[in-house]
Structure formats: C-alpha cells, structure tokens
Amino acid sequence: MKDKSLDVSTQDLWARLFQAPSVDGFFAEHDSNLELPAFSDYITELCKAKGEKPERVIKRGNIETSYGHRLFTGGRNPSRDTVLQLAFGLELNTDGTQQLLKVAHMAPLHPKVKRDAVIAFCLHHHSPLTEAQQTLYDNHLPLIGGAKNDA
Numbered sequence: 001m002k003d004k005s006l007d008v009s010t011q012d013l014w015a016r017l018f019q020a021p022s023v024d025g026f027f028a029e030h031d032s033n034l035e036l037p038a039f040s041d042y043i044t045e046l047c048k049a050k051g052e053k054p055e056r057v058i059k060r061g062n063i064e065t066s067y068g069h070r071l072f073t074g075g076r077n078p079s080r081d082t083v084l085q086l087a088f089g090l091e092l093n094t095d096g097t098q099q100l101l102k103v104a105h106m107a108p109l110h111p112k113v114k115r116d117a118v119i120a121f122c123l124h125h126h127s128p129l130t131e132a133q134q135t136l137y138d139n140h141l142p143l144i145g146g147a148k149n150d151a
Contacts, residue, residue: 016029037103039077039078043072044072050090054068061087061089061129062129062145063085078104080104081146086100087123094123097119129144
C-alpha cells in the first residue's frame with residue numbers, strides 16, 4: 001500500500017514548513033503530502049495489503065460486527081479505543097498503530113500515559129487483544145472499549 005500523503009515524514013514536513021518563505025508557498029509545493037487518506041479507505045487497503053478479510057479483523061478486534069463493517073465502508077467514524085481495537089485486529093505493531101491513529105485524527109500513544117504504555121508494550125510484543133485487556137486489568141487501567149461501545 002503506497003499513499004503519497006505518507007511519502008514525506010512529519011519531521012521533513014516540519015522542516016520544509018519552517019524553511020518556506022510563506023505558508024501559501026508551502027501549500028503549493030507540498031499539497032499532495034498534506035492530506036491523509038479517508039480512514040475507511042486506509043483500513044481497507046491495510047486489509048488488502050495483509051491479505052486479511054475485514055470480518056477477521058473485526059472479530060480479532062472484538063468489535064461489534066455491523067459497526068465494524070460500517071467503519072470499513074465509511075458509515076461510521078471510530079473512537080480512539082475503536083482505532084486501537086482495529087490495530088489489534090489488524091495485528092499492527094506500534095508504528096503501524098501510530099499511523100492508524102494519525103489517519104483517524106486521534107492522539108498517538110504516549111509512553112508517559114500508563115494505559116498507552118501498556119497498549120504500546122502489548123502491540124510491540126504482538127500480544128492479542130485479550131492479553132492486552134488482561135494486562136490493563138491487572139494494572140487497574142481502563143480496558144480498551146471499556147463500558148461504552150461506539151455503535
């Protein structure tokens with residue numbers, strides 16, 4: 001999966017922005033790098049690239065089936081927790097999850113936030129969602145998806 005908006009690193013874009021003589025000039029030169037893909041398109045492409053079916057990703061992510069399919073068709077926008085559930089369902093690593101959160105316009109995982117640190121640790125070690133939930137529970141932290149579902 002190759003998306004032009006992901007070709008230039010964020011660090012490079014910051015440098016180019018600050019070196020540009022004007023914001024308009026920056027926009028004109030980097031327009032193709034300034035748009036993130038639609039979330040539904042991105043997760044659909046991730047599935048294709050991984051040879052996965054959305055149904056399996058939805059099941060592994062413990063997402064309600066009809067709601068999960070609406071995420072893939074663009075009929076619903078996910079919460080941050082749902083994005084994290086999808087990350088586990090897609091079996092993403094930490095970097096892949098950070099990119100997924102970015103495309104969803106959500107805050108990235110941060111190691112100074114205990115809950116985020118547990119989630120990132122579990123992603124890094126390729127733990128399934130059930131293990132991540134148990135680790136969160138053992139550390140008295142809110143579960144992913146918690147009491148509220150986005151449906």
